Amino acid sequence: QQQVKQSPQSLIVQKGGISIINCAYENTAFDYFPWYQQFPGKGPALLIAIRPDVSEKKEGRFTISFNKSAKQFSLHIMDSQPGDSATYFCAAPRGRYNFNKFYFGSGTKLNVKP
Amino acid sequence: DVKVTQSSRYLVKRTGEKVFLECVQDMDHENMFWYRQDPGLGLRLIYFSYDVKMKEKGDIPEGYSVSREKKERFSLILESASTNQTSMYLCASSRPTSYEYNEQFFGPGTRLTVL
Numbered sequence: 001q002q003q004v005k006q007s008p009q010s011l012i013v014q015k016g017g018i019s020i021i022n023c024a025y026e027n028t029a030f031d032y033f034p035w036y037q038q039f040p041g042k043g044p045a046l047l048i049a050i051r052p053d054v055s056e057k058k059e060g061r062f063t064i065s066f067n068k069s070a071k072q073f074s075l076h077i078m079d080s081q082p083g084d085s086a087t088y089f090c091a092a093p094r095g096r097y098n099f100n101k102f103y104f105g106s107g108t109k110l111n112v113k114p
Numbered sequence: 115d116v117k118v119t120q121s122s123r124y125l126v127k128r129t130g131e132k133v134f135l136e137c138v139q140d141m142d143h144e145n146m147f148w149y150r151q152d153p154g155l156g157l158r159l160i161y162f163s164y165d166v167k168m169k170e171k172g173d174i175p176e177g178y179s180v181s182r183e184k185k186e187r188f189s190l191i192l193e194s195a196s197t198n199q200t201s202m203y204l205c206a207s208s209r210p211t212s213y214e215y216n217e218q219f220f221g222p223g224t225r226l227t228v229l
Contacts, residue, residue, distance in 0.1 A: 009154060034217070043118070043204055043220030044157070089156060100145055100164065100208065100216060104157040 003027060004092050006105030013112050019077040021108045023090035026071065033073050034102070035064065036089045044089055048075070080112045117141070118221035120205055126227045133192040135224050137205030144210045146188035147218065148172075148180060151202040160203075163188055164210060195228045202226075 005024045013019045023033075034049035050057040050064040050073065057064045063076040077084055090105040121136035139146065148160040159172030161180040169180050177199060181189040188207075192199055202225050206218040 006156070041222065043206070043222050044218075045220065046217045100210060101147075101159065101162055102218070104149075106154055106156040 003103035004105045006090050010109045013080045015112055015114050017080050019080045019110055021075045021088050023105050024072045025092050032093055034091050035075050038087045082112045082114050085110055085112050118205055118207055118219050120221040120224050122224050124225050127195050128229050131195050133195050135190040135203055137188045137221055138186050139207040143207035145208040147206040148190045149204040151204055197228050200228045
């Protein structure tokens with residue numbers, strides 16, 4: 001059973017464009033949503049995270065938007081660069097107040113064309 | 115800087131062989147994890163360890179076992195490798211927490227091919 005559903009599976013964006021990756025969840029007990037970035041040949045690394053008491057969090061060109069009523073959260077990459085080409089995973093905790101283990105989405109492979 | 119290392123980047127084994135994947139972290143983290151990464155399926159948790167000699171099954175433990183004899187080292191064991199265990203295996207570690215966000219630190223992965 002997939003606890004976090006991520007889309008699209010792959011994404012091609014021109015340099016300077018906006019990349020948008022979406023995740024939907026079912027369990028309303030989730031209260032922390034991180035995004036991980038994985039470059040080819042490397043392990044995933046934490047990129048940015050949000051708690052649902054805020055609707056948006058921005059760090060540089062990366063923004064997480066959170067819609068609690070729709071049970072969705074999204075990663076937006078503004079002014080996408082070829083160096084952003086990577087696989088992105090959303091994640092959610094496995095239980096309320098359980099910050100030790102996560103469910104991960106299926107991943108989105110982003111290709112930013114120069 | 116947290117560092118998680120895995121013993122091999124690439125491994126080729128034959129069906130039926132016993133396979134050991136080793137992971138070492140240098141940040142004194144209590145939590146350690148083994149994931150399997152397959153295209154379109156994301157990261158699936160195989161096993162989790164929250165202390166030396168302590169372990170919990172994840173979502174796909176069948177065909178795998180783990181060993182944690184020292185805090186810094188977490189081993190994944192395939193008792194009898196099968197072709198459907200061909201995959202990328204990722205190890206991760208984190209400090210324990212029950213009250214704040216928790217970042218997992220990943221190793222570079224071991225790509226295992228079972229022939």
